Amino acid sequence: MSIAYLLVLLGLxxxxxxxxxxxxxxxxxxxxxxxxxxxxxxxxx
Amino acid sequence: MSxxxxxxxxxxxxxxxxxxxxxxxxxxxxAGCARSIERAVRTLPEVDAVHVNSVxxxxxxxxxxxxxxxxxGILAAVEGAGFKPVPLAGEAAESEYQREHRASLxxxxxxxxxxxxxxxxxxxxxxxxxxxASMTRLMGLAGMIIVTPVLFYSGMPFLKGAWRDIxxxxxxxxxxxxxxxxxxxxxxxVNTFRGTGEIYFDSVAMFIFFxxxxxxxxxxxxxxxxxxxxxxxxxxxxxxxxxxxxxxxEKIDVRELAPGDRFLVPxxxxxxxxARIDAAGxxxxxxxxxxxxxLTGESAAVTRREGELIRGGSVNLGAPLEFVAVKALGQSxxxxxxxxxxxxxxxxxxxxxxxxxxASWFAFSILVxxxxxxxxxxxxxxxxxxxxxxxxxxxxxxCALSLATPAALxxxxxRLARLGVLVTRADAVERLAxxxxxxxxxxxxxxxxxxxxxxxxxxxAEHRERLLAIAAALERASDHPIAAAFTAHAEGATxxxxxxxxxxxxxxxxxxxxxxxxxxxxxxxxLARSQNVAPLxxxxxxxxxxxxGDAAGLAAAFEIRAPLRGDAREAxxxxxxxxxxxxxxxxxxxxxxxxxxxxxxxxHSQARGRLTPNDKLALVAELQASGRRVFMVGDGINDGPxxxxxxxxxxxxxxxxxxxSAADLLLLHxxxxxxPRAVATSRTTLRVIRQNLGWSFAYNLAAVPLAALxxxxxxxxALGMSLSSLGVVLNARRIALGGHAS
Numbered sequence: 192m193s194i195a196y197l198l199v200l201l202g203l204x205x206x207x208x209x210x211x212x213x214x215x216x217x218x219x220x221x222x223x224x225x226x227x228x229x230x231x232x233x234x235x236x
Numbered sequence: 237m238s239x240x241x242x243x244x245x246x247x248x249x250x251x252x253x254x255x256x257x258x259x260x261x262x263x264x265x266x267a268g269c270a271r272s273i274e275r276a277v278r279t280l281p282e283v284d285a286v287h288v289n290s291v292x293x294x295x296x297x298x299x300x301x302x303x304x305x306x307x308x309g310i311l312a313a314v315e316g317a318g319f320k321p322v323p324l325a326g327e328a329a330e331s332e333y334q335r336e337h338r339a340s341l342x343x344x345x346x347x348x349x350x351x352x353x354x355x356x357x358x359x360x361x362x363x364x365x366x367x368x369a370s371m372t373r374l375m376g377l378a379g380m381i382i383v384t385p386v387l388f389y390s391g392m393p394f395l396k397g398a399w400r401d402i403x404x405x406x407x408x409x410x411x412x413x414x415x416x417x418x419x420x421x422x423x424x425x426v427n428t429f430r431g432t433g434e435i436y437f438d439s440v441a442m443f444i445f446f447x448x449x450x451x452x453x454x455x456x457x458x459x460x461x462x463x464x465x466x467x468x469x470x471x472x473x474x475x476x477x478x479x480x481x482x483x484x485x486e487k488i489d490v491r492e493l494a495p496g497d498r499f500l501v502p503x504x505x506x507x508x509x510x511a512r513i514d515a516a517g518x519x520x521x522x523x524x525x526x527x528x529x530x531l532t533g534e535s536a537a538v539t540r541r542e543g544e545l546i547r548g549g550s551v552n553l554g555a556p557l558e559f560v561a562v563k564a565l566g567q568s569x570x571x572x573x574x575x576x577x578x579x580x581x582x583x584x585x586x587x588x589x590x591x592x593x594x595a596s597w598f599a600f601s602i603l604v605x606x607x608x609x610x611x612x613x614x615x616x617x618x619x620x621x622x623x624x625x626x627x628x629x630x631x632x633x634x635c636a637l638s639l640a641t642p643a644a645l646x647x648x649x650x651r652l653a654r655l656g657v658l659v660t661r662a663d664a665v666e667r668l669a670x671x672x673x674x675x676x677x678x679x680x681x682x683x684x685x686x687x688x689x690x691x692x693x694x695x696x697a698e699h700r701e702r703l704l705a706i707a708a709a710l711e712r713a714s715d716h717p718i719a720a721a722f723t724a725h726a727e728g729a730t731x732x733x734x735x736x737x738x739x740x741x742x743x744x745x746x747x748x749x750x751x752x753x754x755x756x757x758x759x760x761x762x763l764a765r766s767q768n769v770a771p772l773x774x775x776x777x778x779x780x781x782x783x784x785g786d787a788a789g790l791a792a793a794f795e796i797r798a799p800l801r802g803d804a805r806e807a808x809x810x811x812x813x814x815x816x817x818x819x820x821x822x823x824x825x826x827x828x829x830x831x832x833x834x835x836x837x838x839x840h841s842q843a844r845g846r847l848t849p850n851d852k853l854a855l856v857a858e859l860q861a862s863g864r865r866v867f868m869v870g871d872g873i874n875d876g877p878x879x880x881x882x883x884x885x886x887x888x889x890x891x892x893x894x895x896x897s898a899a900d901l902l903l904l905h906x907x908x909x910x911x912p913r914a915v916a917t918s919r920t921t922l923r924v925i926r927q928n929l930g931w932s933f934a935y936n937l938a939a940v941p942l943a944a945l946x947x948x949x950x951x952x953x954a955l956g957m958s959l960s961s962l963g964v965v966l967n968a969r970r971i972a973l974g975g976h977a978s
Contacts, residue, residue, distance in 0.1 A: 195371060199357065199378050206353045206382060213345045217338050224289045230271070 254284070255301040257310070258294055261319040269319070269504075276317035280305045295321070318475070318505070343390040344445075344452045350386035351441040354379050358438040369431060376428035379437035387421055391444045393451065412602045416629035417443065420950060423622065436626070439950040443630060446958040476501075476508050479558060490565055497561045501552045509548040509568040511559035513540070525554035602632045609944045620946050627943035630953035632936050640928030643968035648921035650972045657886075657901050657914045664900035667884040668915060669922035670865050674811055675819045675856060675882065677870035682808075682820070682832055682908070683798035687721040690797035690831070693781075695790050703792040705730040707784050710743045710754045721796050742782075752786050760785040797828060800835055803909045808836045810912035814919075816867070818842060819859070821852050856881050869911065886911065921971050928964045935960040 216222065261273055270288035277286040277297055282305045285298040295314065299305050314321045357375045361367065367375075388395070394417065397410030420436040420443075427433035477485040479498040490508045493499060498514050501507050513524055524540045527550065540546050546559065548568035606628050613621030648665045652658070659665060676682050694700050708726035711719040732752075735745030742755010744763070753760045760783040781793040808818055819842045822829045826845035833843030844855065859866050860883070868882030886901040903910055939956055942948050948956070 196374060199374055202353065202356065203378055203381060206349060209349050210346055213349065214342055217341050217345070220289065222341055223334060223337070 256298050258296045260322045261295045261314055272317050276313045340452050344448045347386055347390040347445040347448045350382050351445040354382050354438045354441040373431050376435050380428050383437040383441050386441055386444055390448050391417055407596050407599045409599050412599050412629055420626050436950045439954045442954045493561050495561050500558055502556045507546055507550045509561050509565050510563040511546050511561050513542045514558040514560045524557055527551040527553050624946040626950050627948040627953045631939040631943040640964050641925055643965050644921050644925045647968045647971040651917050655913045656910045664884050665918045665921050668918035671867035673817045673859055673864045674867045675821050681869050682804045687796050687798050689721050689794050691795040693793040706747045706752055707754050709747055710745050754784045757783050764789045803907055807908035807911050814915055821847050821855050823847055924971055
């Protein structure tokens with residue numbers, strides 16, 4: 192059962208990481224323009 | 237301050253070894269525009285990074301200072317790419333729109349992640365009996381660590397809203413919502429530390445997730461309409477290539493473009509003003525492939541043929557094309573629509589106001605009910621009082637109720653835009669659904685803009701064709717709108733000499749050595765009288781006709797008419813099938829109105845001619861006094877007051893008509909068929925709103941007694957609340973899909 196304690200803590204860590212990643216992505220403007228970035232790969236240079 | 241320093245101050249440049257600037261580039265419309273700016277700036281030396289956001293039109297550039305590149309060069313490069321750089325005003329640096337979008341997205345995202353993770357931990361406790369107390373406690377603690385930030389970050393707008401309501405001594409829906417959140421959360425925290433008792437963190441997370449989802453949808457809809465207006469204003473190019481007589485082009489400010497100017501629109505660029513395809517120019521293409529998404533919201537390509545009006549704001553998707561400007565920028569459709577949209581966004585729909593009033597009353601009832609339930613359970617079984625009160629508060633959350641109207645109106649606005657009808661006032665949809673009379677202002681709405689000769693009455697011995705040719709020869713030099721009707725009848729051999737025009741009366745000229753007059757009855761007859769000949773004056777011809785005569789008297793009368801628009805008959809028939817009474821109220825001659833009425837099958841009594849704008853106003857007032865709800869369709873140029881006085885009004889979205897009209901709806905395509913479809917859509921919308929309100933009330937009525945009696949656990953209440961909200965949103969989606977309207 193003791194592995195469960197570790198898993199609970201690990202889950203909390205992953206949750207924190209996911210929230211941090213989301214907030215960082217939103218603040219970085221990654222959700223503000225879903226169109227331009229999607230076509231960037233098609234640029235020639 | 238040097239010129240350079242002044243420039244840098246105006247553009248709020250960060251100076252240093254690495255320089256950085258952010259500004260708006262007007263004219264960015266799509267990812268392609270963003271790409272061309274990035275390309276243009278990146279070719280400059282010492283530029284480290286350039287980033288263009290195609291939604292907010294922000295351009296951000298980083299470069300190494302002190303080298304060959306300076307701010308002026310960057311701005312010139314952006315201008316060279318065809319966009320107009322504009323400095324950001326301090327407040328606009330981070331737009332309100334962007335702040336709200338980001339905050340809302342973070343709240344929603346946190347709630348979603350939190351709900352998933354809380355379920356993971358606390359779901360394990362449901363029905364589990366072999367978990368030891370310390371593990372239960374750990375799960376509770378983990379849930380608390382996750383849900384507490386969810387409550388105070390994602391749920392903050394509701395807590396703040398409730399606080400505002402309480403301190404303002406008002407009652408809104410935020411009050412019971414916040415009460416439910418806090419009374420579920422607080423005891424759960426206490427129970428977690430005590431190690432016994434129920435914990436409801438998962439229900440709190442689920443509740444907040446659905447609340448923020450609702451807010452997020454609502455915000456997206458609002459931003460969509462807001463950004464339409466903003467995008468419309470920004471979408472115009474700053475300059476256009478005007479074609480010179482010799483075939484060369486020159487770049488001019490779009491504001492300098494005058495009606496009649498020919499200009500070139502490259503592929504992917506925006507047609508700046510209302511225009512037509514240039515038929516005279518060296519064009520291989522006579523068909524334009526356009527994207528009218530800015531005007532209609534529909535991003536599919538549209539074909540417009542030679543002669544059709546192309547609205548400013550359309551994007552040329554096909555080959556580069558030459559256009560002739562029809563209107564200057566200020567009078568173009570786009571400029572007018574931007575102004576109208578701004579007005580539309582200020583007004584709140586009546587039905588939404590009603591919903592707010594209902595919500596306030598509803599919130600009060602819930603709180604009273606919660607207190608009563610708490611009191612009764614305290615007497616019967618104090619241990620179950622808490623669960624019952626919590627279930628009542630959650631189950632009655634009027635998410636469904638508050639979503640019912642906005643979701644339906646948003647879907648209806650979208651659907652109407654696809655049909656080519658732009659809603660400029662928020663409550664127009666609701667009022668359109670209730671109309672029972674349609675009043676057409678004949679000019680320009682039921683009939684085409686060009687004229688044709690409908691009938692020729694010959695009074696003398698001359699042949700009909702000969703008379704038509706003479707009239708055409710006289711009219712050739714004239715730019716009166718009627719002249720176009722005669723063009724088709726011109727004969728090369730028949731030429732008029734020494735033609736002079738008497739303003740408002742007609743034309744006089746010599747054809748084959750013979751003097752003719754063409755114009756009003758009196759003007760033409762005067763020629764014969766001047767020769768002491770009693771002119772032949774037929775009594776049964778309407779005064780609206782154009783007469784032709786010589787010294788011997790009147791020779792012919794031409795009835796000039798604007799033909800019916802191709803889809804007028806079908807549209808009117810469809811409107812009548814929908815149970816609407818059709819009335820024609822026109823300033824035109826009785827004969828012209830009678831002709832249109834007959835062609836459309838409108839009873840004679842419902843077709844009025846020779847009405848002044850005041851007469852029309854009186855007619856609408858009269859109809860309204862007799863209890864009818866009037867839908868006025870007019871071209872709006874002189875009829876602003878009439879359009880405003882009608883219950884709901886519609887105008888063709890053409891230039892000056894739009895600018896001066898007080899219309900609630902704009903027809904963006906020139907099709908009248910959109911009218912019956914719009915009526916059908918609005919009726920569907922009203923029905924859906926009623927269904928939604930009915931459904932949410934029924935759900936609450938059914939669920940409240942169960943919750944009050946203690947049969948519903950908090951998580952089941954949160955689930956039921958969510959499902960009822962989802963049902964309402966999905967029901968509203970039916971309008972956008974538009975099963976009934978097509």
